[in-house]
Amino acid sequence: MTTPREIELKLDCEVADLPTLANHPLLRADGTPDTAVLTSTYFDTVKGDLRKAGLTLRVRREGDRRIQTVKAAGGGAGLFDRAEWETDIAGDRPDLERLGDAPVAALLADLPDSDLRPVITTVVERTTRLVLHGESLISATLDQGRIETKxxxxxxxxxxxxxxEGKPGDLFGLAQALSETVPLRLGALSKSARGWSLLDGTLRKASKSGAVRLAPEATAGEAFRAIAxxxxxxxxxxxxxxxxxRHPEGLHQIRVALRRLRSAITLFKPILAGDPATANLRDEIKRVTEPFGRARNLDVFLETTLPAEMEKRPDEAGLRDLRTRLEAERDRAHDAVIATLESPAWRSxxxxxxxxxxxxxxxSEGNVPVRDAPAEEFAADILDKARRRIRKRGRHLDRIDAEARHRVRIEGKKLRYGAEFFASLYAEGKPHKRHKAFVAALSDLQDHLGALNDMATAHEVLSGLAHDASAVPAQALFAAGLTAADTExxxxxxxxxxxxxxxxxxDLKPFWR
Known part of the structure; x- marks a missing residue:
């Protein structure tokens, strides 16, 4: 059994783009490309022990061959850097005697073979080419088929x-070059993960951020890579x-993900400051996603503020006119978001x-001691600073102006995201209990500040109507005025x-100290 590492960049594409990719000059190979039909079956225990451990066990049929593969979790989005154990076996079910030193062996040691069950099957037509790009030899594989589950x-x-052979950076270089003519998107899920999402009903449903698992011995640099x-x-x-x-919660979670990323960039500034790309990327994220804020404000108003007002004033006909007017505006705002997400600039x-x-x-830059320091030490330092900022700026919170409250809210988000990013380093004993209490208190503060922010954005939405009063029915304007007064x-x-x-x-004791 071999134990290589697999370094692979996954990119989603559309069936209509396959001919263009298949004939793309950058994917021309010496000789005839290899084509095969592959059927892979993924196995797990009845309780899903392998999935919980971040492992996959599959048996692939390739002609007369049966190839058993174990893969460990690795990578974030797109790039999968994983340990892999692979060997030929005789049958269509896993051969537990041939697992060798793969971590699956320990998990299955005390279980009967009958406890393993097939859970996901993939059937694909695969075309593979070996290409040279930059300084690297890259295997380019086009897969078209289906994932099957119960x-x-x-x-x-x-x-x-x-x-x-070569450098991971060349994988991204080739992807960017291909995406100039084909609308490729960074892959988010492995085949098995997509199958599991289909099984548990989460595929293409809005999802909150998942837990970040950091090894106790992780460095600060490794922590940033995992978090980002x-x-x-x-x-x-x-x-x-x-x-x-076009689900509003999907848009909301896109904005949350971007805020978390920008907060991570800010929190890890001591590590990233020497890389000139850092500021450029942060600024570009903010610029490109500017239309998202308007759409989200309208979503919140139409889903939260306005329904509450209509319940309070059920006989106010102008509120229905207001809803109709703003729903049309929201459709246009969503169109702008879709246009951004479908643009080459966004994909790039x-x-x-x-x-x-x-x-x-x-x-890779040299002489950055803080990058190679323990993540737990780094976390304590940046969380201390974030806590001091929110403590100072939040004094007399009920008396400061709206702009100052907004800054407190932003600092609160950074502290909350930081607490979530490093949670796995404080997962036991007193630190864990303190972490839960700290995050709960921080969530309470954010909920109140978030409600105040929703009121402020409601005023922005309603002010926009007032500026175009000639085009808005009088009843709707009157209802807008009532809504503004009630929120105030x-x-x-x-x-x-x-x-x-x-x-x-x-007043709470920091969980990181």
């Missing part, structure tokens, strides 16, 4: 670029949701971010609650 099937179409990769993974999952369903930016996370200068009346009580929540937060 919950149904889903089509599969992807390009995989696997590093044979998780943010990008979160982004891509919800990007697909919004593109296919996502690839650039992934390349920077995995191969950026920040990872609720502000004082929320400010008092926010100030109390801030006091509770700063």
């Amino acid at each position: 919950q149904g099937d889903v089509p599969l179409c992807e390009l995989e670029l696997e590093l044979g 990769g998780a943010c990008l993974h979160h982004l891509r999952l919800n990007e697909d949701v919004f593109l296919h369903r 930016l996502v690839l650039d971010i992934a390349a920077w996370i995995e191969t950026g200068a920040w990872r 009346a609720a502000t004082k009580a929320l400010l008092a609650k926010a100030a109390e929540a801030h006091g509770d937060l700063v």
Whole structure:
């Protein structure tokens, strides 16, 4: 059994683009490309032990061969850097005697063979070419087929670029060059992960950020790579949701993922400051995603603020006129978001971010002691600083102006994201209990500040109507005025609650000390 590492970049594509990719000059190979039909079956225990451990066990039928493969989890979005154990076996079920030193062996040691069950099957037509790009030999694989589960099937179409020899950066270079003529998107899920998402009903449903698992011995640099990769993974999952369903929660989670990524860049500034790409990418993220804020503000108003007002004033006909007017505006705002997500600039930016996370200068430049220091030490330092900022800026929270409150809210988000990013380093004993209490108090503060922010954005939405009063029915304008007055009346009580929540937060002992 061999134990190589697989370094592979996954890219999603459409079936209509396969002919262009198959004949692309950059994917021309010496000789005839290899083509085969492959059927792969993924196995797990009844309790899903392998999935929980971040492992996959599959048996692939390739002609007369049966190839058993174990893969470990690895990578964030797009780039999968995984340990892999592979061997030929005789039958269609896993051969537990031939697992060797793969970690699956320990998990299955005390289980009967009958406890393993097939859970996912993939059937693909695969075309493989070996190409040279930059300084690297790359295996370029086009897969078209389907993923089959007991919950149904889903089509599969992807390009995989696997590093044979050379540098991972060349995988991204080739991907960017190909994406100039074919609308490729950074892959978010492996085949098995896509199958599991189909089984548990989460495929193309909006999803919150997942937990970031950091090894206890992780360095600060390794922590940033894992955290930023998780943010990008979160982004891509919800990007697909919004593109296919225009679901408001998908848009919200896209913005959350981008805020988390930008917060991570800020928190890890001591590590990233020497890389000139850092500031450029952060600024480009902010510029390209500017239309997202307007769409989200309209979503919140139409899903939260306006329904509450209609319940309070059920006989006010102008509120229905207001809803009709703003729903049309929201449709236009969503169109602008879709246009951004479908643009070459957006797809290129996502690839650039992934390349920077995995191969950026920040990872290789010399003499950056803080990058190679223990992640736990780094976390304590940056969380201390973030806590001091929110403690100072949040004094007299119920008396400061709206702009100052907004800064407190931003600092609160950074502290909350930081607490979530490093949670796995404080997963036991007293630190774990303190972490739960700290995050709960921080969430309480954020909820109140978020409600105040929703009121502020509601005023922005309504002010926009006032500026174009000649085109808005009088009833709708009157209803807008009533709504503005009602939201303003609720502000004082929320400010008092926010100030109390801030006091509770700063009184808590930090979980990282």
